[in-house]
Amino acid sequence: MLDRASTFADPEIIGLLQTQFIPVGIDQFKQRRQQDKEGDFWRKIAGKGPRNDFNNTTQGLYIATPGGTFLAFNNNRGPERIKKLMLESLDAYDKLRDEETSPLTVKKPDNRFLHKAPDGIRIVRVHAKVLGGYKPTDDKWQKIFQQSVSRDNLWITPREEKVLSETRSFPSSLIRRLALYHLIDNTRGEPSFWKEADIIKSTLSIDASGNLHGNIHLQRGDGTSSYQAELRGIISFNNSSLTRFDLVAHGGYIGGGKYTLTPPEGTFPLGISFRLVDGSSPFDQIPPQGAKSWWQNYLGPQ
Amino acid sequence: MKLLLFTLTLLTGLASAEISPEDFQRLHRELQPPAETWTTVPWQSSLIPAQQLALKEKKPLFIWAMDGHPLGCT
Numbered sequence: 001m002l003d004r005a006s007t008f009a010d011p012e013i014i015g016l017l018q019t020q021f022i023p024v025g026i027d028q029f030k031q032r033r034q035q036d037k038e039g040d041f042w043r044k045i046a047g048k049g050p051r052n053d054f055n056n057t058t059q060g061l062y063i064a065t066p067g068g069t070f071l072a073f074n075n076n077r078g079p080e081r082i083k084k085l086m087l088e089s090l091d092a093y094d095k096l097r098d099e100e101t102s103p104l105t106v107k108k109p110d111n112r113f114l115h116k117a118p119d120g121i122r123i124v125r126v127h128a129k130v131l132g133g134y135k136p137t138d139d140k141w142q143k144i145f146q147q148s149v150s151r152d153n154l155w156i157t158p159r160e161e162k163v164l165s166e167t168r169s170f171p172s173s174l175i176r177r178l179a180l181y182h183l184i185d186n187t188r189g190e191p192s193f194w195k196e197a198d199i200i201k202s203t204l205s206i207d208a209s210g211n212l213h214g215n216i217h218l219q220r221g222d223g224t225s226s227y228q229a230e231l232r233g234i235i236s237f238n239n240s241s242l243t244r245f246d247l248v249a250h251g252g253y254i255g256g257g258k259y260t261l262t263p264p265e266g267t268f269p270l271g272i273s274f275r276l277v278d279g280s281s282p283f284d285q286i287p288p289q290g291a292k293s294w295w296q297n298y299l300g301p302q
Numbered sequence: 303m304k305l306l307l308f309t310l311t312l313l314t315g316l317a318s319a320e321i322s323p324e325d326f327q328r329l330h331r332e333l334q335p336p337a338e339t340w341t342t343v344p345w346q347s348s349l350i351p352a353q354q355l356a357l358k359e360k361k362p363l364f365i366w367a368m369d370g371h372p373l374g375c376t
Contacts, residue, residue, distance in 0.1 A: 003372065008340035017343045021364035024352035025345050027371040038349050045365070062365040066356035086364070093362045103354040115348040127333050149335040152375050190370045232321040248329045250321050259369075273333035282347045286374025 002077050005144045007061075010079035016086050021063070028058045029292060030113040037106045041068055049073035063089040067101030114295050116285040117153075122161055123284050124154040124245050126182050128272045130253075133264030145262065150186040153288050154178065154274060156242070159302050165240040170204045170214075173300045178204070181290030181298060183216055183227055185253055185260060185270055192225075192257030193290055194218050210235045212247055225255030227270065247274035345373055 007013060017023045031042035032054045046058040048070030060075035061082065071089045074082060117123055128150045137143060156164075156174060163171045179202045184191040198221065204214030212233035219226040229251025236244040253270040256263040277284045291298035321329065346352035349365075356363050366372045 003366065003368075004338060004340045008343070009338075011339070014339055014343060017364060020361060022352050022356040022359060022361050023343050023345050023364045023366070024349060025347060025366045025368070025371060025373040026349060027369070027375070028367040029369055031349065031367075041349055041353065042367075046367070057369055059367055059369050062363075062367060064363045064365065066353055066360075066363065068353075071362060089362060097360060101357060103357055104350050106350055127335055129333050149333065151335070186375075190375070230321050232323075232326040234326075246330055248321060248326050248333065250325075250329055271329055271333050273330050275330075275334075282345055283341070283373050286347060286371045289370055289375035292370070292375075 002141060002144055005148070006077045007079055007082050010083070012083055013079055013086070016083070020090055021086070022066075027292060030115075032058050034110040034113055036108060036110040037104055039110060041104055044068040045070050051075075061085075063093075065093060065096050065099055065101075067096075067099045069096060069099060113293075114287045114291065117155060117279065117287065120158040122156040122242055122245075123277050123279050124156060124274050125277045125284070126150075126152040126154050126272065126274050128185060128187055128270060130185065130187055130264065131250075131269040131271050133266070133268030135264075142262070145188045148187045151283075152182065152186065153277075153284065153286060154182050155288055155291070155299065156245075157299060157302055161242055162240060164206075164235065164242065165237045168206045168208070168210075170206065173302060175202050175204050176300055177290075177298065178202075179216060179218060181288060182274075183218060183229065183249055183272060185227075185256070185263065186289065187260070188256070188262065189259040190257075190289065191260055194220070197221060204231060206235060210237075210244075216249065216251070220255070225253075225257070227251060227253045229270070229272075233274070242276060245274060245276040248272070347371070347373055 031039055043054060045062055045064045045068050046052060051058040060073050063072040064070050071092050072085050074085050134146045160171045160174045179199050180194045198218050200219050201215060201217040206212055212235055214231040217228045229249040231247060231249045233247030249272040252267040254267050288298060352363055
């Protein structure tokens with residue numbers, strides 16, 4: 001989220017991206033492991049940059065030709081530096097415009113990794129925000145973290161949508177997925193997800209009017225982190241098709257994770273919202289963070 | 303010290319408060335992200351369609367490569 005609030009908040013960079021480049025976002029965790037044409041293409045580009053050990057992260061901003069010729073890399077968030085890099089790369093690209101290449105296709109995709117929601121999946125946008133407890137700071141990067149609203153997508157399977165509409169009750173698989181992967185503080189980076197054994201309590205019920213109410217208590221075995229929250233929401237259908245899935249979790253959170261350091265001290269209020277989306281935007285199609293490496297486990301037994 | 307105690311009491315109260323129907327509507331609204339400039343960029347979400355488009359439009363690729371998908375996670 002540092003990039004979103006710094007590099008990609010700069011109007012000149014946005015203008016360049018909109019007119020001079022083909023901008024693409026990727027979770028390089030997948031591409032550097034993928035054994036298919038897309039993985040090969042990523043390793044061709046990143047292999048010419050400084051982060052070319054594919055057993056480690058290749059995170060950063062890259063510029064390359066459509067043929068995969070590396071032009072530039074930076075992992076700095078400063079807009080001025082990135083603008084300079086983009087302009088220099090456009091000059092370099094001018095000399096390579098006639099590079100011989102053809103459109104890539106993937107005949108045998110590495111199915112360990114998904115790049116969009118499977119057919120029939122309903123998508124719910126998830127946002128989390130720490131609602132208080134931080135110490136005041138003058139550090140601009142810490143301020144971004146402290147004010148950040150996270151993003152993720154929750155998947156609801158066709159079977160779960162059917163159970164919700166026909167029985168007006170929450171399938172255990174959906175409650176499990178909510179608890180393990182979405183009732184988490186991911187506002188400062190990639191979260192450490194909960195484990196099955198961390199679920200102390202999880203209830204979620206629907207009344208005749210479609211009102212949702214529940215409670216959750218999650219706690220790590222070593223006691224370093226917990227979340228105790230109430231859930232409220234509303235759900236509605238057109239025949240058997242979900243038309244609304246609005247939910248809020250609100251409660252006290254303790255602790256951080258390996259990549260979500262510097263949480264507020266002690267118990268702090270964390271709110272998480274859920275809202276059904278129609279799947280039409282590229283943002284809707286991004287697989288949930290919890291599905292990045294073993295998506296079958298994210299969905300759980302159906 | 304009194305201010306600190308008041309703040310801690312307030313935070314504890316916030317952390318354990320029940321959600322009334324009015325609170326639900328308010329919280330759901332407050333937990334949406336503000337309008338963000340980066341969402342106005344016509345991002346592609348994977349490399350293959352981006353490469354095909356770059357070739358067609360004769361433009362270089364700008365690749366935002368992160369741990370966790372930058373368009374959707376964290």
